[in-house]
Amino acid sequence: MSTVGETSNVLHPLVEKYLRKERMPHMACSGCGIGQVVHSVLLAIDELGLTPKDTVWVQGVGCSSRITYSTWVGDNVDAHHGRMFAVATGLKMARPDMNFICFTGDGDCGAIGGNHFIHACRRNLDVTAILFNNGIYGMTGGQVAPTSPVGAVTTTTPYGNIEDPFDMCQMAVAAGASYVARWRVTDFKALTNSLKKGIQTKGLAFIEVLLQCPTNFGRYVLKTSNPQDVLKWIKDHSVSQKEAEKLSKEELAGKYLIGEFVHRPERTGIVERYQEFLKTYQKY
Amino acid sequence: MPSGVIPGKYFVQGDEAIAEGAIAAGCRFFAGYPITPSSETSETMARRLPEVGGVCLQMEDELASIHAVGAASVGGLKALTISSGPGISLKLEGLGWGIKNEIPYVVADVQRAGPSNGVATRVGQGDFYTIRYGSAGGNHSIIALSPKSTQEAFDLTIDCFNLSEIFRCPVFLLTDETVGHTRELLVIPEEDELKVVKRFKPTVPPEKFVMYPLDTPGVINYPFPNIGEGYGICVSPYTHNSKGYASTAQDIQEKMARRLVLKVTENLDKLVRVESQKMEDAEFAVIAYGGNARPAVAAVDMAREQGMKVGFFRPIIVWPFPDAEVLKVAEKVKNILVCELNIDGQLSREVARASKGKAEVFHFGSGGVEPHLPAQISNEIRRLYK
Amino acid sequence: MERQEIRFAGFGGQGLLLAGILLGKTAALYAGKQAAQTQSYGTEARGGASQCNVVIDDKEITYVGVVNPDVFVVMSQEAYDKLIGEVKEKGLVFYDSDLVKIKENPNIRQIPIASTSTAKDMGRQMVANVVMLGAMVEGTKILDVDWVKACLKESVPQGTEELNLKAFDTGRSLFKP
Structure with missing residues (x-):
């Protein structure tokens, strides 16, 4: 099941069905977790019966985007760095009948595009956004990210990161997204189900995935190039919400909570509200 | 729709x-x-x-x-x-x-x-x-x-x-x-x-x-x-x-x-989108664009009343700059006065470039807040008109 | 008609902008004349100095601004002191005598209109601008009174038409030739 993008002549049936063959192999580093997330996304799309005619892939800039962009057999809209949510807003308001699967990274969404992220949540824009959180700037070569852990040594924090990381799921909940969840890349089934739930939820679905970047997070922060070591680090630094209830504040420090944080399908968003609003004010 | x-x-x-x-x-x-x-x-x-x-x-x-x-x-x-x-x-x-x-x-x-x-x-x-x-x-x-x-x-x-x-x-x-x-x-x-x-x-x-x-x-x-x-x-x-x-x-x-x-x-x-006024016999041209074109036209009218052969030209399309049309103006007149609301000289720089030395180009700038007054422009015309 | 420059000045919130727009709109849409209205105001949302300029002409208006007004309608001392020197020789000045103390000047005619107190007496100080406009239109004959009234009726918020027309006519009666 992990053959997505391998330089084999045999493509995974989901790749065969939904991705552009001429864009394979993709450009992810070996051991990168992005292919695993894309696998979940394709499975969710397949199981829900979404098609290239009714579904658009939208990206920002970063590994999450550069690896997935222009690969979907339907329409692909890749934005400037940080502008994914602004672009998704224009697209969705122009074509409220279409589905938008949006890929973003921790730098794209949490730093340069932070304001658009907050306001897309506030508007509860009816799109599905998948945050690929690898805790570092991968594409540009291992600089500190707003999600990097305290103490992380990166190419721009050679003496260790002194800033706290950004919990973007808590931000999404506070700002008003309809559906917010966080998974590890290894939670394959939960992630796939969560993606399906998110796509089906009206309003913004924000799904964060913790994934391994052996090339940069591994190299600079953990001093390893082994993807399994990075996955182990993710496992050691994450805990389900249920397990978390049993842990003290000290035990929870520096750990990612895993699971669904909010599911409020009753909360309407801008797309629905605008259509209602037009019923009153459209004259011509 | x-x-x-x-x-x-x-x-x-x-x-x-x-x-x-x-x-x-x-x-x-x-x-x-x-x-x-x-x-x-x-x-x-x-x-x-x-x-x-x-x-x-x-x-x-x-x-x-x-x-x-x-x-x-x-x-x-x-x-x-x-x-x-x-x-x-x-x-x-x-x-x-x-x-x-x-x-x-x-x-x-x-x-x-x-x-x-x-x-x-x-x-x-x-x-x-x-x-x-x-x-x-x-x-x-x-x-x-x-x-x-x-x-x-x-x-x-x-x-x-x-x-x-x-x-x-x-x-x-x-x-x-x-x-x-x-x-x-x-x-x-x-x-x-x-x-x-x-x-x-x-x-x-x-x-x-x-x-x-x-x-x-x-x-x-x-x-x-x-x-x-x-x-x-x-x-x-x-x-x-x-x-x-x-x-x-x-x-x-x-x-x-x-x-x-x-x-x-x-x-x-x-x-091509340009406006010309009184250019037929003009020996001196005033060039301006946007809202500042209107005091420039008023100043050209004032100069004409004083017997000076002054015409007016306006790029309606500013980009791409209408080089060929500006060159025609430059070939016709001795001097061009460019009136614009900046001190650094922007439109005037383009006019000078497009004129290819056929006319002398003067920048008449203001930092803005108020548009140029017609009298300010007409005084400048009188000063430069030879 | 030769080019006429009309300036309204006072503080923000007195409605002088509306008075100027009404005059320009009447000229352009009812009287078939050329008209341009511009304004200058501070960055503050309320208060501050406010100026509204109108040019009316039979010919095409080249320059839209007002340099030397033929008519100056003024409702604050600050605006009067700052701008009175720009009024054209033989120009007409309509000043709110409740708010402005004038300096004698034999080259212009300065006409007191107690617009603020008159509007207060009518129960709505906010129509002082329309009182001033009525006096100004009566005193200058710049546009047909019926056209201005028609434009006023169409332009003011629904339900305030009567009040505004009354203020306009009261203003007209305050002008003494």
């Missing part, structure tokens, strides 16, 4: 005329961020767009506005955003995305006195080069039209939308606070009297359609399929091949850059 055009006579501001022009041109998406002196356009769009079934959003910032506008156009809606100096400098980040992906939309810049926040409520003309060269990376042309009155703000907004479809690019309406805030008569004609260019659509099936015509760089009236039309389009920030796939190859970069420049420069004949 209903036009939503309400023909009639109105006494309104230039900013309001931009909104009505946009709606008449078929604009159905607006995203903006409030900034003086352009907010009246946003306010008019907020009232008018829902009436015609369009989408009007006030975004979280200038960047979001221009990106949402570009995206809405990719989604199939003609779209407008508007700003002024400090906001335009932010919007330039998103402009590159629109330019590179050949997305039709219109940006209006209601210039105010700068730099930085400057004087928010008062006029300036400092963005002439900003809109031309401000988008990082170069390798593109820009189309920009500049109105001198409320009526022209309406007419040229429609023209901007048409050119954005014909040339598949963002087009600027470069206006200023004087035009934006002056209330004047606006005549909105009947719908059938308006010339509106619809988006060009592919006539070949997706497998035969070339999204980015890199091998025919000068082609215009080229189709732009939107999302959901079965063409599987690819829009991205990266240098692209004809399908839209990223490429780092030098020959692809070369072709893409040439496409973005040549589609305009090979069709200059379709872009």
